[in-house]
Amino acid sequence: MTLSYAIIGTGALGGYYGGRLAKSGNNVHFLLHSDYEYVKANGLKVNSVTGDFVINPINAYKSTSEMPKCDVVLVCMKTTQNHLLKDMLPPILHDNSVIILLQNGLCLEEELAVQFPNHTIMGAMAFICSSKTGKGEISHFDYGRINAGVFQHDKEEIVLQIKNDFDKAEVPFDIAPDLALARWKKLVWNIPYNGLTVALNTTTDKIMKSAAARQLVIDMMNEVVDAANACNVKLERSFVDEMLTLTDNMTPYSPSMKLDFDNRRKMEIRAIYSNPIDKAKRHGYHMKKVEMLQQQLFFIEENIIFC
Amino acid sequence: MTLSYAIIGTGALGGYYGGRLAKSGNNVHFLLHSDYEYVKANGLKVNSVTGDFVINPINAYKSTSEMPKCDVVLVCMKTTQNHLLKDMLPPILHDNSVIILLQNGLCLEEELAVQFPNHTIMGAMAFICSSKTGKGEISHFDYGRINAGVFQHDKEEIVLQIKNDFDKAEVPFDIAPDLALARWKKLVWNIPYNGLTVALNTTTDKIMKSAAARQLVIDMMNEVVDAANACNVKLERSFVDEMLTLTDNMTPYSPSMKLDFDNRRKMEIRAIYSNPIDKAKRHGYHMKKVEMLQQQLFFIEENIIFC
Numbered sequence: 001m002t003l004s005y006a007i008i009g010t011g012a013l014g015g016y017y018g019g020r021l022a023k024s025g026n027n028v029h030f031l032l033h034s035d036y037e038y039v040k041a042n043g044l045k046v047n048s049v050t051g052d053f054v055i056n057p058i059n060a061y062k063s064t065s066e067m068p069k070c071d072v073v074l075v076c077m078k079t080t081q082n083h084l085l086k087d088m089l090p091p092i093l094h095d096n097s098v099i100i101l102l103q104n105g106l107c108l109e110e111e112l113a114v115q116f117p118n119h120t121i122m123g124a125m126a127f128i129c130s131s132k133t134g135k136g137e138i139s140h141f142d143y144g145r146i147n148a149g150v151f152q153h154d155k156e157e158i159v160l161q162i163k164n165d166f167d168k169a170e171v172p173f174d175i176a177p178d179l180a181l182a183r184w185k186k187l188v189w190n191i192p193y194n195g196l197t198v199a200l201n202t203t204t205d206k207i208m209k210s211a212a213a214r215q216l217v218i219d220m221m222n223e224v225v226d227a228a229n230a231c232n233v234k235l236e237r238s239f240v241d242e243m244l245t246l247t248d249n250m251t252p253y254s255p256s257m258k259l260d261f262d263n264r265r266k267m268e269i270r271a272i273y274s275n276p277i278d279k280a281k282r283h284g285y286h287m288k289k290v291e292m293l294q295q296q297l298f299f300i301e302e303n304i305i306f307c
Numbered sequence: 308m309t310l311s312y313a314i315i316g317t318g319a320l321g322g323y324y325g326g327r328l329a330k331s332g333n334n335v336h337f338l339l340h341s342d343y344e345y346v347k348a349n350g351l352k353v354n355s356v357t358g359d360f361v362i363n364p365i366n367a368y369k370s371t372s373e374m375p376k377c378d379v380v381l382v383c384m385k386t387t388q389n390h391l392l393k394d395m396l397p398p399i400l401h402d403n404s405v406i407i408l409l410q411n412g413l414c415l416e417e418e419l420a421v422q423f424p425n426h427t428i429m430g431a432m433a434f435i436c437s438s439k440t441g442k443g444e445i446s447h448f449d450y451g452r453i454n455a456g457v458f459q460h461d462k463e464e465i466v467l468q469i470k471n472d473f474d475k476a477e478v479p480f481d482i483a484p485d486l487a488l489a490r491w492k493k494l495v496w497n498i499p500y501n502g503l504t505v506a507l508n509t510t511t512d513k514i515m516k517s518a519a520a521r522q523l524v525i526d527m528m529n530e531v532v533d534a535a536n537a538c539n540v541k542l543e544r545s546f547v548d549e550m551l552t553l554t555d556n557m558t559p560y561s562p563s564m565k566l567d568f569d570n571r572r573k574m575e576i577r578a579i580y581s582n583p584i585d586k587a588k589r590h591g592y593h594m595k596k597v598e599m600l601q602q603q604l605f606f607i608e609e610n611i612i613f614c
Binding site: 110200201202206207210211212213215216219223288289291292293294295296298299300 | 367506507509513514517518519520522523595596598599600601602603605606607609610
């Protein structure tokens, strides 16, 4: 079985993972926006720690209406654009297409399922340091693993084929048996560090070196763990220590929200903060410090000027 | 009865109130630090919305060891310096001296009473916009009322005389029957606005215009009201609405902590945040959002360079 792939959003994630899939011989179609003309003419350049490569010629498109129907649709846009998916996706979907949301946050699959109740929907998280560093140019600095899980209408054979395609493309691809657990686990890290690096205008290492800020991270991680459990997702308190140790051993790092903020792009406040806060509240738990960070981020976003 | 006054700290508060008392004919002794030589030679200049004046000649001192014993000791330093009081005050105290802490925060009188268990101690709050705008120069922009209450060893006659001296000096001076209530009421305003204008690097009007930040202010004010009640201080929830209306009608304002931050001075985090948080915790109530702001302020303070 050979799968065709649509990459919706050719940025730090879509450019890297789509590039890897194309490089290893898969049939990959890239949706581009501002870089379309440049990439059509010059190809997509990926500067990776494991070796640079260029995809040229490339199947590049300006609109999904020009794209073929694909077996796998990998959504790599920011969640701030997800309201566009209901119009963008239909032209590239056939009945058996699998939609994968490679995004951070919570309730994204639930929201998409309202529009696409009959399609297989997966959620996926990228553990990677990469960014768009120029026109048609993606730079990959570290890591790269994907953790994915099925939200609705599992198709085991296709999911396994997707995993094989990624693995062959030098992208470790894990299938999580419990997507909700995987999403909450990622939030344990994302919720404190994404917002606090913006609100305190700093990096992860400076946070970890401050006794006060480190304790705030711990408080927020504990709130996320408690929220997960309130939502019937079994997550151990010890996972907080794992995340602290992981961060202590990381090189100083600006999370994706800090990069968005620094580059005057919309921040993913709703997906990473509002949705988990609201879901936990519906289950009777109030993440107060997480909610305060959300309130501060909304204020900060209202008071900056966007691209 | 004529009272002698010692002004401990001749800054935005001490310079203004001490200046007013001296102008109306009281016997006032000013402790100065960096401006001592200049003020000794040129006097103390007060630029007030109600008319400018200069105190020259002036009773100026570099150290309390050179000052006479005074009937009233008005402490106008920042609370970050309060650890110095146990050595600074004894030379100017006689047995019947009244010590007034004209400062923001909580538990200040309790801390001082450990060192001076037999003296009359009062707490006072200034409702004023003033700042030190030059060498020996204080500018008074608006308001000016003082609200004071007795913490221990009430001396009714002297307290009334102090009130009369201030009133004659054109400083409205109210005597609060319940100092703890007055302190907590001031905290309802001080806790959200002092810290948030620093953490969000903004002014009160911008906070009030943002739905998210305004709600955060309300959440924090409610926490302070709940904390007061946990500490057996009866404070109504409706006081929150009063403070919001007051702030909506204020001109854009930078609270004292924001001025300290902007001028790279130590912030009064312990007096305004840690002490109320800890006191409430001892009474079984956890101000979570207030605590988070405290954690952020400690981080911010650790990462700025001071004068």
